[in-house]
Structure formats: structure tokens, C-alpha cells
Amino acid sequence: MHIHLLDQYHTGRSPVHRLDARVKLLLTLAFILVASLTPAGAWPAYLGLALLALGVTLAAGLPPLLVQRRALVALPFALAALTVLFTTEGRPLFTLSLGAWHLTASEPGLIRFLSILLKSWLAIQAAILLAATTPFPTLVVAMRALHFPRLLVAIIAFMGRYLFVLADEALRLHRAREARSAVIGPGSGGSIAWRARVTGGMVGNLFLRSVERSERIYNAMLARGYRGELRTLSPPRLRPADGVLGLLFVTLLALIALLGW
């Protein structure tokens, strides 16, 4: 039983897949930065960024619809920005009357609201493209090469390796509970507090399994010569193609940014 469902990576041999992960990570951040700095209402710049994201999606051979579907994950958060509709001063657009609520939306409010949603939608596409074209281990190597704190990168590497192993174990515990509670009948299973505590028991159980596993892993590391210092191979060299593609992308971003300001 494996949880592949959550795996975002799509195998491929496109130029986007082959682009060095360091470059890809930095370009992703640059893209999101430009999106975040673009002023509200600078529609041409948003359009430019959207086209750029679409271009990369196609170049990577990813189905655009799939990317768009995943891009919806941040949508619920839009609620948090809803208030700007009504709290930004400017030409009133419409008034909502819900009982005691009288809310008037303004035009600048609407522009800000839409801009926030656009920024978030664009940024998340960039993040999806990064995850979908870069295997996790490669991302770890890139973080190490970019001199992220060594200890943190090592923790993240182990986390990536054991994420699915432990998720499988969690799922097994969950199934075992479901199987048992089915005996009592649907809808039963005690009070919410009791259920929460039972879930807590599973969490505790999972914690112990994790600690024990980490002890076995530590032994396996010792057995292969680990003496407290993690060594890794040096990262791959940057190819000329990485530089060219990187520069091209940065130039496009700069042009789009100019559109916005």
C-alpha cells in the first residue's frame, strides 16, 4: 500500500525537467516575487505572468487542466481577503444587505481583491510547476548546493524519505480503528472528546513507531560508517543550457515587471 496519490512529480524529459534544480528554485522564487510586487490592477503584467506560466506548463509537457485543478488549493483562503472589497475607499459598486449587515463594495476594493487572488493563483502555478518537474531528491540536492542550513536540509531529506512510509502506517492505524468501530455501528464511537483522545492514542502510537524506526535507521547509518558527520557528494555542475534558459526567463520576468510598474 503506497500513497502515490500525493506525489506531485510528473516524469518527463522536457527542458523544464532537465533545467538545474537550483536555477529552477531561484526562478520560481523570482516569478513569485514579481507577482507579489506587481501593483493592484496592473492587468497587463498579470496577463504576461499567466502566459509565462502557461508557456512553461506546455514546455514541460504538463496538462494545463491538471495544473489549474491543483491551483485551486489556495482558493478557500480567498475568504480572508474578502473584506478588502468593502473596506477600501472609493467609488461604491454595490451594497449587500444581509439583515443587520450593510456592506458596500468599492471599485478599488474589487480591484485589490482580484489582484490578491491573481497573485496567489500565479504564485501557486509556479510552485506547482517546480514540484511537478523536479523530483524531491533533486530539490534536496539543490537546497544543499544553495547553502541552506545543512542540518535543516538533512532533516528535510529524511522527512521526504519517510513521509510516505509513515503516512502508510498512519493509514493502517486509521483503517484498524475504522474496522473496530464498525462493529459497534455507524454513528457511535463515543463523544467528540473520546474520539479525539482515541485519535491521540493513534498519534502516540505512531510517535513510538517513529522513534523506534529512527533508532533502527541510526543503527543502519552506523553500520555504514556514519560517525556523526553527514557527507554528501558534490552537486552536479551547471550546464551552459541552464545559464541560457535562466537568463531568458529572467529577461521575460523583467519585461513583465516593467509592464506592471
Next chain:
Amino acid sequence: MEYAIELENVRFAYHDGRPALRGVSLRIAPGEKVALVGPNGAGKSTLLLHLNGILAGQGRVRILGQEVNGANLGWIRAQVGLVFQDPDDQLFSPTVFEDVAFGPLHMGLPEAEVRERVAWALAQVGMDAFADRISHHLSQGEKKRVAIATVLAMKPEVLALDEPTAGLDPRARRGLLRLLARLPQTMLVATHDMRLVAELFPRTVVLDAGQVVADGPTGHLLTDEALLEAHGLESPYLSPLP
């Protein structure tokens, strides 16, 4: 004569104080292939962990004539390739390549040689095409093979394997059997797979409750029904249950 593995009256108890090994003595000559059998909890895994000093109780452990102590652990661990029971414990790196490179890297080898050894070790177990794969995505049989490659890359003299065939389907098991038969190293293999024992190991050691209760030619032991019965073992030649 210098033995590849020599244990002299090894005793060990885990933190809870219950003894797991109660005076184990064992000598294995270079090149010998020995099966270590016994019921669950007999102490097989515990014994294997003594071979390279991960656990250390009372008594002596010598590998290739050298006594295992704090000073020579680096050397000992390069000589004894220990493969753990659960490949998910053994394969802790993000990719197959990084996992196989871990041992050579921590032996302090230069990078070029590390890469060479990874390629060689993966070829030994027939997994050369899998270097860039993510360990989690491998099948159980593939994981077991890569686990063996992770220690082969250290070019050990001695292989200590913990249940190498557990959880394998017949075909994967067969492949692993062939691989083990081909490897030239001295081998001590803990297993419940009595057919593996019969097919591969001329000598068998029976461990029960932390003690060696029998040690001899596999052919003799596996036909000694009283012995097998007494220690919860089954002959591979036996017919199904009555």
C-alpha cells in the same frame, strides 16, 4: 587459524535487563556460508548487531582476527556488511544512488571512486538501471537487492544479512537466492526461510533463547526432527500439516 567471525561467550541484555544473548560462542572460517535460525525473539538480530560493534555486551567479538573495540570501529564496519531486516530502515537516503554511495562516502573514499563503486555494486545485484529511482517507489524485492548493494559498495569481507528473503514473492526470492549463491563473501544469514537454508548453506547454527543449541552441517540438522520440534523450526522437506 584466523576466523572471519569469532564470538566468545557473548552476553547481552537490552535496557529492560532481560538477557537477549546468554553466552554465545561461534567460529566461522573465511568463505564459509552459515545460516542462523531460531524462533522469533531468539536473539538472531541482536547477534548480528554485535558483529560490527553497534551493540556491545560482555565477551569477545573478533572479525578477521581483530577484536571489535571502540578504536577500530571504522575498519570493522567496512569489513562487515550488515543488511537490516526491513529495507526501509536500510535505505534511508532519498535515492538509490545516494543510498549506495553512503557507505563509501563515509569510509572517506574520494568522489570518483565512490561513483565507481556505486555503479559496480548496483551492477552486482542487477539494479544498475535504478540508480536515480526514489527508494520508496521500489518493490520489496528491488529494495532487498539495493539494500545488499549498499553494503557491497563498501567491499566487505563478511556479509551479515537479516532475513533477506522475508516478504518476497517466489520469483524475487529465487533471484535473491541466485545472487547470494554468487557472492564470494563469508556469510552469516539470519532467516526463517528453511528452504533457503537447505539450498544455500552447508552449515547451520540454531539459536534459541540467546544460546546456541545446535551447530553443524545443514543436512544433519534439518533431518533431526526432535531438534527442529524443540526449537519451533520446520523441516523444508516436511509434508503439509496432517
Next chain:
Amino acid sequence: MIPILADALLAPARMHIPDGFLSTPVYLAAWVLALIALGVALRRTQETLGERQVPLMGVLAAFIFAAQMLNFPVAGGTSGHLIGSALAAILMGPWAAMLIMTSVVAVQALIFQDGGLLVLGANILNMAVIAAIVSYGTYQLVRRLAGDRPWGTFAGGFIAAWLSVVVAAIATALELGFSGTSALEVAVPAMAGVHLLIGIGEGLITVGALGFIRATRPDLLSAEPMGAGTGGRWWVAGLGLALLVVLLAPLASSFPDGLERVAEDYGFIEAARNAPYRIIPDYLFPGVSNEALATILAGLVGTLIVFAVTLGVVRGSTRADRRPPTADGRPQTAD
């Protein structure tokens, strides 16, 4: 399986801020604070354990991620989940917990787009740094009050988990408010209100986990996880930080700015106060005219009441009842 996973991925997302929702100065400031804390955490962790505990922390980061998938039905199709900062802090100490939770939040952003990349600093600040300090400080304070009697572990665990969730939620609301993305007068009560409830789930799960661990491996519940220390500094830091965040909320929203006037003009604040998610019926103190002061007082008193009530309830109940069986079917013994 799919509903469980989808549910698990969506539910904690409320606190994972996506990119685009924070203004540049706010996410930069959050990065600075988060990086300072992480810098100290990295140094402390390396001092006390070197890289010996690397596999432990890595597997525990995976554990927190997996534990977030375990849920329990509450009502109306919603379910209770764990965020896990408090559990990590109690079991591993605040420094290691910061690193573990940072890895969790970072991987969620990088691999699952759960939370943004540029705003990662803010998410780390809320869920890894603030939550770890607040929960560890609270836990140690309650343990002290309990004089190391067993109920201290459970009451401490519950209050720590609850408070860490509420404070992290308020910090999230503050960041959204400072960015001009949400009106503070709405965001703070809304986030705080929802998480007053979510925090109870977090608290109960944490107590359940601590109970299981206490019954099976009490040695893992050491008083000073990984050399973190139980000294006065921690509970001062924890409660101080909690108070700071709680106090910042009304102060920040009381500054008369354009946004608020508009909101007042349209009766928005009144509406927000009557919103259905409000838990404390009267957020403002009657008779205190200064709005900010009244809100602060209300927040303080609310926190203290919850604190005292929990102490009382947990203290009473650990004496009276035997714990229900855990997932494993093993009986939990509290003491």
C-alpha cells in the same frame, strides 16, 4: 482513502498562508524573525546533540506530517486534526521542535503547495516558532504548578496545544491585517474564534498522544527534552509571547485609519461582532470606554478563565476516571 487525504490536506490549510496574501514588508519582517529564531535553534540543537539526532528529527518531521492525516469526525462532515507544534515541543523541546516544524511547513509548501514559498517565513514564524515557544513555555509552567504530579503533563499538554493554536491563528490574522489583505477587526476575531474551537481538538489529541506515550514509554517524556531546560526563562518567554500576540491584535486594530472608518461607517464592525463564529458572547468589557483597552482586558480575562477552567477540569478528571482505551486497545494509565 481519497476523502481522508483530501480532507487532511485541506483542513490545516487555513493556517498555511498562500503567496499573494501578505504584503512585501510583512513577509520580509516575518522572514527576519523566523530566521533569527531558526539560527538560534540550529545552534542550540547542534550544540546539544550534534548530527547524532538527524535521523530522529527527520523521521519525526515525517511523523508530524503523517499525524496531521489522522483525524476524527466532529460534526456536520468536519473533522478535528492535529497541527502538532505543541506535541513536537513537549516531546523534543522547543529548539528541535522549531526545526522539525520548519521542515514540515517547508515540505508542505514545496511539495504540496500548502502555503506559499515567499510567505514561507510567516508560516514558519506562526507554526514553527511562535507555536513552539508558546506551547513549551505553557507546558513547563503548568508542570511546575503541578509539582510534577501526573496531571501536570496532561493539563500542561492540553493548555499548551490549545494556546499555541490560538496564538498562531491570531498571529496569522495579524499578518493578514498588517498586509491590508483582511480587515483586522474581522480577521482577528474570526481566526481566533474558529481556532478557539480547533485548539480544543488539538489539545485533546495531544493529551491522548501523551497518555499513550506515558503508558508505554514513560522514558520518552523526560522533563527536559533534549537539554532544552525547564528554567523560568521558557514559561516567561512562552506566556510573554502569547500575551504580546494577543495584545497586539486589539492595539493594531484600534489605530484609526482609513480602513476602519469605512468599516465603521457601514456598520461592519457591529456586524462582525454579531457574527455567528464568535465564542465569547461579549468580547468587550461593559463600562470601559476605550475600545482597545476593553478588548485587551477581555482577551486577558478570557485567556485566564480558559486556563483556570482547564486546570481545574483536568486536575479533577485525572483523579476520578480511568482513561478510555486507546486506538491500540491498550488501557491508558494516567498515573
